[in-house]
Amino acid sequence: MPEPEHPGGRRPRLTRERVLDEAVALADEAGLDGLSMRTLADRLGVVPMALYKHVRDKEALLDGMVETVLAEVPPPPEEPGAAWKAAARARVLDTRRALQRHPWAWRALETRPAPTPAMLDHMEAMLRILRSGGVSPQLTHHAMHALGSRIWGFTQEVGASGPPPTDPDEIAAAMAAMAARWPAVLESAMSAGHDPDTTVGAGCDDDFEFAFALDLILDGTERLDERGWTPWGGVSAGAGG
Amino acid sequence: MPEPEHPGGRRPRLTRERVLDEAVALADEAGLDGLSMRTLADRLGVVPMALYKHVRDKEALLDGMVETVLAEVPPPPEEPGAAWKAAARARVLDTRRALQRHPWAWRALETRPAPTPAMLDHMEAMLRILRSGGVSPQLTHHAMHALGSRIWGFTQEVGASGPPPTDPDEIAAAMAAMAARWPAVLESAMSAGHDPDTTVGAGCDDDFEFAFALDLILDGTERLDERGWTPWGGVSAGAGG
């Protein structure tokens, strides 16, 4: 038995929560490369295989760690309405702060092969901010893609790997689950079409989304340039104006 | 000896180029996880350790693979001048196409602990496009940060890990190397300050850069929203206007 000495009484039992918290702490100290099932088990005074009673495998461990980090992001206001822009800005910055506390987190995020429930919850909250401000479903969809690089720290389509289910029953079940827990995500997914005639779940044109975000940046830069923007207040404190 | 049979004559000698090309091909087929020194050696009909005569270790192999992929991006126009926005747009999209041909590439990129020469060449070219259009060094610097998520596919500061050298001689040597090969990168690095009084190599405020790019997206979205933008041409074909 590893770590036989425990000052008073028995070593506390392992739980999924203890495993995840210790994994986060270990990754904070040693980085993602320093996190192995063996080093983690050592820290918990336990044999490596004991972890597998609480997480299916290392991928599931990373899923759980991501979940733990995202739980640190404070909840957004329910219905910001007209203040949607400020609310969205605050939420992105809140997310950034949480991810900055755990430098390994964005690398863990991007290796998730599909969006986890915690990530869907996070997206749902952001989508509701924009929608509550009256931004159209279509524009919300594109803005969300553009914001993706700010929220998650990377650009590639989350969960783009692996073919979606083709069985109609499976699709229906997935849609039902979405409708119950992530209605804004579902609406956004259905708003991907670029033409009102072909809108219905037409899938998402990645090239369009990419160019949309790119043009926001370039057009914004051009406008600032034309106005002789300077960082010390030529136009405004930020990029606004 | 692995793969003893070779139709005519001897097996051709290994070169760094053959190693890199085969590594790229293997990663294209099997993904980055399917690329190991052993599987790569197998494909080349060689024993794993033979690779180490041509690449220092696996990290250097990945450096070389990134270099190979970036070499596929067509060169930009020399001095686009007033057409800087179109040139920048084209170059980002060219880069995207190259990275899309190698889905593993953006993940390889983001694990580089510091910008490689090939990445610096790439940045240099983009910076020159903006500067040739008369965009100020400061605005170029911030726009480059904002574009980073489009160019590289991720947001985090490239090469942010590890403390910079503190020895004055080392700094001077690095600056001299920069000035020779990447003058625009050097200029941009020196343009990070946000106040003319404290500009000289004051380092780069990551939070400012993040907020700058975030506000470009949010302000642009707000403007489109106010104009009742629709994706099928309400305002313009892209996000422009």
Add this chain to the structure above:
DNA sequence: AACGCGAGGTGTACGGCGTACACCTTCGAC
């Protein structure tokens, strides 16, 4: 033609990884 020397390919081995599988221990419900 003979030689030798260095670049390039080989073979063996080590320590680390994730985890399958069989086993044992412990504890709560009855």
Add this chain to the structure above:
DNA sequence: GTCGAAGGTGTACGCCGTACACCTCGCGTT
């Protein structure tokens, strides 16, 4: 008090990157 299952253990396997000593060519020199 007993029993069953949940939780922790031990062993083992097949991967991984790569250090180190060795062998084998092919070429420049003589």
